[in-house]
Amino acid sequence: MADNENSSFKNLDEGLAKLESVVKQLEDNSLSIDDAIxxxxxxxxxxxECxxxxxxxxxHVTEVRREAMQSIDQLNAMEGQVQSQIAxxxxxxxxxxxxxAAQMNAAPMEAMPTDSAPMGEEPRSNNNFGEPSQPNFGNGSDDDIPF
Structure with a gap:
């Protein structure tokens, strides 16, 4: 990421790799004095350069982080305003x-209507699936069935 024209590497990783190579060559003690210098x-x-x-x-990271924190602060402020409006x-x-809608979400289930029958009429269903109720034929035993 070295931006100047005199840089001998494209990014920091490449520069550190080159520097490490130079250090290893110097540690080998195989270079002449002139080469070592x-x-x-x-x-x-x-x-x-590194x-x-x-x-x-x-x-750059500090600037990006500062901008992100400003955005988060703005979002938190907006969320607070939305929460106030909902309240x-x-x-x-x-x-x-x-x-x-907000009151319905906050209302206990007992306060909610349980059937969809118009006022003054009985509900069309007594089960939870919206299907018509089955008629009651006798005492519920198989003896009442004609076949």
């Missing part, structure tokens, strides 16, 4: 005397 100079240049690249990456809606009775 040249490799040392190259290693120090790579170390400076530090510069690391600083740029750190600055205000649930405390107000509906103008037409019927429950609004």
């Amino acid at each position: 040249g490799r040392y100079t190259e290693g120090m240049r790579l170390a400076v 530090r510069r690249s690391l600083n740029q990456l750190t600055q 205000a809606q649930t405390s107000e009775p509906a103008a037409n005397g019927q429950m609004n």
Whole structure:
């Protein structure tokens, strides 16, 4: 991620790999003094470039994190406003005397209507599947069946 033109690597990982290679060559003790000084100079240049690249990456991560925290703060504020609006809606009775959706969600099941029959009529079903009730023929034994 080194941005300047003098950089000898494309990203920090590549720069660190080159620096590690230079260090291993210096630790081998197989280089002449002149070669060792040249490799040392190259290693120090790579170390400076890696530090510069690391600083740029750190600055970028810090900026991204700051922006993300601002977005989270804005979302939390919006969520608080929505929660306040929902709370205000649930405390107000509906103008037409019927429950609004938030009140229905908050109402206990006993308060909810259990059948769909119009007022004054009996429900069409006494089971939970909406199917018509079966007529009651006698005492429930098989003796009443004509076949």
